[in-house]
Amino acid sequence: MTEYKKPIPTPDGDSKTFWDGCSEGKLLIQKCNDCKNHIFYPREVCPHCMSDQLNWVEASGKGKVYSYTIARRAAHPSLIEDVPYIVALIELDEGVRLMSNIINCDVEEVRCDMDVKVIFQKQEGMVLPKFELV
């Protein structure tokens, strides 16, 4: 039987600091020194004002469920045993949105705008930011 590995991110020049942060239990995002907006995903220039004065800051890890779906079919053969699972867009208190999973709950429990907090989880040797209901 073929053994499938779960998909993991491919860090690059934009993202290495972010993924390294996750492995240290920190949710690092960028903040623009000029327009003061927080940014996700990480970039070379600010998508709001094109400034290249971007700093890394540690996000609080708190946010809300902006929206979600319950995957009843696996998106990848490695995820078949996880079905049904929640994929959600999390809006962090800092104002940026990221995709993640909501774990450690009944999938039927989740609703838009529920409060969540980050929890770091290993996946195939990397650490990914996932979220729990609070």
Place this chain on the structure above:
Amino acid sequence: MSIKRAAAIVGVGDVELENGKVIGNKSVFQIQAMAAKRALDDAGIKKEEVDGLFTAGLWGLPGVGQFPSAVIGEYLGIQPRYSDSTQIGGSSFEAHVGHAAAAIQSGLCEVALILYGSTQASDSVRLPVKPTTLTGQYETPFGLPNPVGAYAMAAHRHMHQYGTKQEHLAEIAVATRKWAQLNPEATKREPLSIDDVLNSKMISDPLHLLDCCLVTDGAGAIVLVSAERAKDCRKKPIWILGQGESHSHWSIHAMPDLATVTSAQKSGKAAFEMAGVTHDDIDVVEIYDSFTITVLLTLEALGFCKPGEGGDFVANQRTAPGGVFPLNTNGGGLSYAHPGMYGIFLLIEAVRQLRGECAERQVEGAKIALVNGIGGSLSTSSTCILGRD
């Protein structure tokens, strides 16, 4: 500057399907050649006259499909002086219409061929899992079913903000099936009820199997020519009255507002302004139904109803045959066919409606049509407003 009436569609062509598959195991090149030949014959134009080539594809990837216009040009023996492989997903072909009209108006070409084909059903190939590189690294590791998951999240957000119900979405699937029942070429023609949709398997909450488009083969072609060349064609011209396009994101997490398709708002506004017509002037509407929620969101974005009112707008089968708002009259991606990128088929159906060629499903007296393509994860949109003399 406007491209209003700079160009006209004078030829359309497509291929027959059997249970959603091309007949005789034809290749993705063969079916595009068939569609192209039929569109040129429809117009009464010789292949030698084609000097603009517009195509986007999902075939041959990785491989020759990375260069679709050059490869299709080679296969058909077309050496264009204007070439465009704009690839913005399902709305690519509505964008090609605008780009071709602008090129024709500028004198950069005179006879444009727009082409698409897919054998995804015959090949048993679904849309691939997005690689985990570049922006894919922020999505793919979390297992979002592609593409349904992104649309499901938009549906949940719309329901949360506006109280839209699964029943509203099911109305769209049912109305579209009624149109398909009038179209002998449609893949799915058996009767369908609201309960059938709601009781079909849940794929990615809140979207059921019957909220999702079909997975079929298909090929389509369009011939677009200058106003001057249109005078001497086999079929009467269907004019490009207005066109617009935009995109707001590609990854769903970067969509500014999941309950509002801003790219469709922008492309629709641009097309209406260019055409100089209002919503009340539109006789028939063809919009991208990759999923039922796509239709509801697009109707709102195009201004046929207010934000949040899409559910009421489609209720009570208002978009079905005999309803006040003829929508997706060939049976749409939900029931006619959906070969990966559907946008060219919206244009083909609109042209046939405006020519009065649609037999049982003909919208009587249709003079102006609106076509809107949506691509990616509600990411890209292009709107065309078409009209006959």
